[in-house]
Amino acid sequence: MRQKMLALWPLLTLGLTAGSLAQAQTAPAPTASITADTVGPLNARALLVDTQGRPQGEAAFVQREDGVRVNVQVRSLAPGNHGMHIHEFSACAPGVDAATNTVVPFGGAGPHFDPAMSHNHDKPTAANELGHGGDLPMLTVGENGTGRASFVTDKISLRGENGILNRTLVIHANADDYASDPAGKSGGRVLCGTVDRQGLSVRDYPLPGWQTFPEGVTYDAGRNLLLTGSAQTGDIYAVNAASGETSLYSRGGALGRRAALDLKVDSQGRLWIAGGAEGTVSVLDRYGVTLKVLETPKSPAAFINDLALAPDGHVYVTDSRRPVIYRVSPDLRLSAWLDLTKTPIRYGEGDNLNGIVATPDGRALLIAQSNTGDLWRVDLRTKAVRKVLTGLKNADGLVLRGQDLYVARNRDQVISRVRLNADWTSAQLAAEEPLAGLRFPATLTVVGSDLVVTQAQLDRREGGTPETPFRLTRFSAF
Missing domain, CATH: 2.60.40.200 (Superoxide dismutase, copper/zinc binding domain)
Incomplete structure (x- = not known):
């Protein structure tokens, strides 16, 4: 600190x-x-x-x-x-x-x-x-x-x-x-x-590598480990949340995993990984061994971007380029769950649906659309879709704490806090924080009363020089 x-x-x-x-x-x-x-x-x-x-x-x-x-x-x-x-x-x-x-x-x-x-x-x-x-x-x-x-x-x-x-x-x-x-x-x-x-404390966790570009992060509370994945290589790193000690958890390229975007740890200690342009969802055991790679239909437009663990054991998956929400059942079967062309959500150029979370009551999904700045609510029973809020341009990963939704807004280099009503149908922007300086923040995770965000620098992948070491940043919930 x-x-x-x-x-x-x-x-x-x-x-x-x-x-x-x-x-x-x-x-x-x-x-x-x-x-x-x-x-x-x-x-x-x-x-x-x-x-x-x-x-x-x-x-x-x-x-x-x-x-x-x-x-x-x-x-x-x-x-x-x-x-x-x-x-x-x-x-x-x-x-x-x-x-x-x-x-x-x-x-x-x-x-x-x-x-x-x-x-x-x-x-x-x-x-x-x-x-x-x-x-x-x-x-x-x-x-x-x-x-x-x-x-x-x-x-x-x-x-x-x-x-x-x-x-x-x-x-x-x-x-x-x-x-x-x-x-x-x-x-x-x-x-x-x-x-x-001035007047704000943060803690940085430095990461190894010159081409790490850490997009996803999740927290394994049982082992007090932060797990973060490289959008460039698919490598997964484990970071001790207390000491900051970092080790390689799973080498990229395993069973075709060339990229690691959003990450989630489930109640069994398994690690779920969004595979980006590979169009895959990988599932690893608690030792980093690949259990299964789930493949969406082959397409040059695939971009599996984010994951949400629902209370009933299903996992919901966004594709930022194809208008569909996928679902993985508890027995690890993947299917196209919702055709978005039949909803109010309209896909356009750039990244569309991105960050996704399930409400704790298991009734709905909240999903951010990066290119429009819209926040959507999808009813898990009826599949009804309604707009909750707009104005969150470049929204990326989401974290829900009570009625507060934290949004990493990558190119805007801020974390936004959105306050939701009791049934998750309306919201207002409550706060925006640049912390102590952000470099293309992509995803977030909760660690006790704190949050951790990736400083992904994805805008430097195709041009420019990233600042190293890459890092995760921990801060108090605001």
Whole structure:
């Protein structure tokens, strides 16, 4: 666990007046609503250190409706203007600078934060589709070596697609020309600090591997083990929830399991695995040995994505590309249970039905549709389908605790809490949390009074560089 304390200081203002930068932006607001409740005030701090590890300043970030208020204070820098940028990764350590292919101080911070994948360095008033989201105003340092800056920008956020929590603020040696790729000829990286959420504690469980991409997670309470699966290799890892010790539980590729998406542990200790594009559901015993692989009809469009264990022993399965809900009986027979073309649910491009849970009374399923943001209720007796809520775009895995439904919203990089009524027929959004920074959160599981979420980084599978180590993050239910 790590506790983060808020630090504020009086700051002077750059030539940009407060709010003028935000008004000049044309980039869209973050997908996640900034009006939903969070655990505490949404602000962050970065302690800026030099290449010798000595503290040389601070930066504070406060979420506002019109963007993020950024206040920076530094000392012991050369007089003049200095380029200042948000970088992709959280490591203020030496690393390879892709522009020069050499190891440089703070190279571990990676390239500029570029949420819209513009691949272009530009001025701090450019929309994120045109320039890096991390391109900030310059820091001006006086003759005495101290510099202060204060501005508001909507290029970044403390939540949502443009979220900068657990990334880095880097100050460079020279001025920024706001044109030359990749960093405006701003020279070496002289100060660096990780943007840390204030007032919230989380615990990370690091995972091995450079291509892990942990999509699914479940909890085996009897053994106090978290089980997580790789969307890339199909490997399953066991993580001791107390110590964090990690071991390989089942090697990917077993009986055709090339990917492991959602995972669930049943009352017999068996592990159920959604096989994604393989169109399969695998069942493993408590030692990681494959008991059975259940196959859906062969199709190039198959994408078995999520699983729900019902109280009566049936397992319900979503397919994000084919409009059908599958069901596995207690004797491990798979069948097409509900043809969705005969319901109000309409499939379109992208991922459709995804996260799924059964209500504890065994009467209904709650299912999220990622591409539309709709939450659906399916009656298990009549198969009647009704819409419960909309507005949960990019909803992925679901966890139900009492009347609270927790939703991992992958590209939005938040966890949403939805409050349901007694019969699960209506709901309202109660809270949204970026935690201490999320990277494409995919699925959740309950561990006592806590929850654990995967930081899957699935948006980096086809392009870009994932931040390693991959990790699971544990947090208190909010």
